[in-house]
Amino acid sequence: MFCRKLPKYLVTLARSYHRTGSKQSLQASIAKVPDNLVKALAGIVGDKNVSTAMAVREQHGRDESYHDCAPPEVVAFAESVEHVSEVLKLCNDAEVPLIPFGSGTGLEGGVNAIRGGVCLDVSKMTNIISVHPEDFDCTVECGVTRNTLNNYLRDTGLWFPIDPGADASLCGMCATSASGTNAVRYGTMRENVMNLEVVLADGRVINTAGKDRRTKKTSAGYNLTNLFVGSEGTLGIITKATLRLHGIPEDTISAVCNFQDVQSAVDTTVQVLQCGIQIARIEFLDEVSVDACNKYSKLDMKVAPSLFLEFTGSPNSLKDQTQLVGDLVKMNNGSDFRWASDIEERNHLWKARHDILYACMALRPGCKPYSTDVCVPISNLPEVIVRSKEEIQKAGVVGPIVGHVGDGNFHVFFPVDQSNPEEVKVVSEVARKMAVLALEFNGTCTGEHGIGMGKRKLLEQEIGEDGLDVMRQIKATFDPKGILNPGKVFF
Numbered sequence: 152m153f154c155r156k157l158p159k160y161l162v163t164l165a166r167s168y169h170r171t172g173s174k175q176s177l178q179a180s181i182a183k184v185p186d187n188l189v190k191a192l193a194g195i196v197g198d199k200n201v202s203t204a205m206a207v208r209e210q211h212g213r214d215e216s217y218h219d220c221a222p223p224e225v226v227a228f229a230e231s232v233e234h235v236s237e238v239l240k241l242c243n244d245a246e247v248p249l250i251p252f253g254s255g256t257g258l259e260g261g262v263n264a265i266r267g268g269v270c271l272d273v274s275k276m277t278n279i280i281s282v283h284p285e286d287f288d289c290t291v292e293c294g295v296t297r298n299t300l301n302n303y304l305r306d307t308g309l310w311f312p313i314d315p316g317a318d319a320s321l322c323g324m325c326a327t328s329a330s331g332t333n334a335v336r337y338g339t340m341r342e343n344v345m346n347l348e349v350v351l352a353d354g355r356v357i358n359t360a361g362k363d364r365r366t367k368k369t370s371a372g373y374n375l376t377n378l379f380v381g382s383e384g385t386l387g388i389i390t391k392a393t394l395r396l397h398g399i400p401e402d403t404i405s406a407v408c409n410f411q412d413v414q415s416a417v418d419t420t421v422q423v424l425q426c427g428i429q430i431a432r433i434e435f436l437d438e439v440s441v442d443a444c445n446k447y448s449k450l451d452m453k454v455a456p457s458l459f460l461e462f463t464g465s466p467n468s469l470k471d472q473t474q475l476v477g478d479l480v481k482m483n484n485g486s487d488f489r490w491a492s493d494i495e496e497r498n499h500l501w502k503a504r505h506d507i508l509y510a511c512m513a514l515r516p517g518c519k520p521y522s523t524d525v526c527v528p529i530s531n532l533p534e535v536i537v538r539s540k541e542e543i544q545k546a547g548v549v550g551p552i553v554g555h556v557g558d559g560n561f562h563v564f565f566p567v568d569q570s571n572p573e574e575v576k577v578v579s580e581v582a583r584k585m586a587v588l589a590l591e592f593n594g595t596c597t598g599e600h601g602i603g604m605g606k607r608k609l610l611e612q613e614i615g616e617d618g619l620d621v622m623r624q625i626k627a628t629f630d631p632k633g634i635l636n637p638g639k640v641f642f
């Protein structure tokens with residue numbers, strides 16, 4: 152087993168834990184940020200950019216998931232890469248944890264300061280540095296969100312298609328390797344990032360593909376860019392991203408259709424892909440999700456397992472695609488399509504799909520989302536979804552299913568009352584069983600939300616002990632003192 156010297160704050164933490172043996176004392180002994188470090192932070196980013204106010208700390212101590220809020224000791228707002236570099240040097244020298252914060256929309260507790268320390272909020276770094284329409288690329292600072300970028304690009308005829316429902320920061324999306332409904336057509340962040348500017352734990356600034364490089368392909372050495380994509384703030388702070396852009400399609404049509412059972416909806420999806428149809432989006436909703444969606448987004452869809460689809464291209468190609476998919480739907484005893492071709496109707500449909508997390512939360516007001524995120528090879532998807540649904544029913548819990556089924560990726564939303572440990576336990580057990588099932592079917596426990604706090608145990612099962620050791624060695628190379636987002640990805 153790979154081993155390294157514990158950082159100072161962890162030694163104190165471990166000692167105190169062993170003395171009293173309780174979780175409470177573990178929390179109470181979380182690293183304190185000394186006053187002189189708070190002053191030094193203010194010296195770097197300015198007084199107005201440092202806060203120890205409880206409201207600000209609490210805002211930064213949680214994301215949109217069910218994980219308990221763990222506020223950092225202090226929040227600093229960076230306005231430049233120089234700020235980020237100086238703050239990192241300071242925290243690294245003092246061996247104080249540092250947690251990057253993008254826009255806090257994550258779903259795995261990535262920003263929760265479970266070991267205290269400094270939260271570095273990068274949302275004020277919002278420059279769009281360059282757009283090269285002729286090369287289909289752009290470079291943005293870390294705080295730019297995907298909607299801001301797409302509004303900026305409007306007149307160029309280009310867009311950045313990766314769309315987690317939330318208006319997340321683009322570098323937060325790099326950090327979690329996000330995707331969403333468009334991934335079936337455009338890939339995930341991994342396929343759409345060309346270069347990253349990253350500040351390392353010791354304050355050095357690197358460009359993962361070399362300064363100012365923005366090529367569609369490279370075979371120059373190791374793929375550092377993709378090492379940082381999905382690193383969840385544990386290897387460095389991403390301060391700039393060079394991203395691939397795409398042309399806005401000529402024509403778009405959306406549609407909804409429904410099926411008698413889950414199996415037929417998912418079988419249709421698999422057949423669409425196996426026929427090589429270049430579908431733009433194909434999303435599955437089970438009957439519980441459709442019901443939640445109807446109520447929350449004022450739709451009147453039939454309450455049945457359904458597919459939301461989108462086709463893009465020239466008028467002729469749209470005709471061919473829709474005809475072929477229509478035939479496949481009929482073959483699987485699906486209903487006729489309900490088409491949405493005008494832009495308002497389409498936007499309403501996709502807004503409803505993107506709001507599904509909130510629609511599910513409205514099923515049990517006051518509850519927080521405990522969500523699963525398994526992804527399997529497409530041919531294994533029907534069996535994994537059907538068996539997961541059986542597990543949910545056996546446990547007697549509410550668990551609407553939505554899926555980016557074209558990627559073999561789906562979510563179950565369990566609304567949980569965080570203050571009821573018994574309920575959290577039941578739900579965690581169903582979620583664990585589902586993840587193990589996905590692993591048995593050659594899948595992953597997380598297609599797009601990341602490991603964060605909730606899936607650390609599953610990572611070992613997925614990657615294996617030796618694989619995890621290599622990951623720890625990489626972590627130790629980039630962050631020898633273990634200050635960057637400690638307790639995430641690994642225990």
Ligand SMILES: Cc1cc2c(cc1C)N(C[C@H](O)[C@H](O)[C@H](O)COP(=O)(O)OP(=O)(O)OC[C@H]1O[C@@H](n3cnc4c(N)ncnc43)[C@H](O)[C@@H]1O)c1[nH]c(=O)[nH]c(=O)c1N2
Nearest residue numbers: 253254255256257261315316319320323324329330384389
């Ligand atoms: C309603 C809704 C719907 C969805 C989702 C959320 C919500 C609220 N998500 C999840 C979420 O939007 C996604 O994980 C984003 O990539 C998070 O980006 P933030 O900027 O909010 O990162 P956030 O601030 O939440 O941080 C996430 C992690 O990245 C790290 N981090 C943030 N900025 C960093 C930086 N500049 N450098 C290094 N590390 C950094 C943080 O430390 C943390 O570990 C999602 N996701 C998805 O993939 N597909 C989906 O379909 C959806 N759907």
Ligand SMILES: O=C(O)C(=O)Cc1ccccc1
Nearest residue numbers: 316507508522553562563564
């Ligand atoms: O909407 C999505 O695709 C998400 O990733 C968020 C989510 C997670 C779990 C259930 C519903 C929505």
Ligand SMILES: [Mn+2]
Nearest residue numbers: 331555562599
């Ligand atoms: Mn999703």
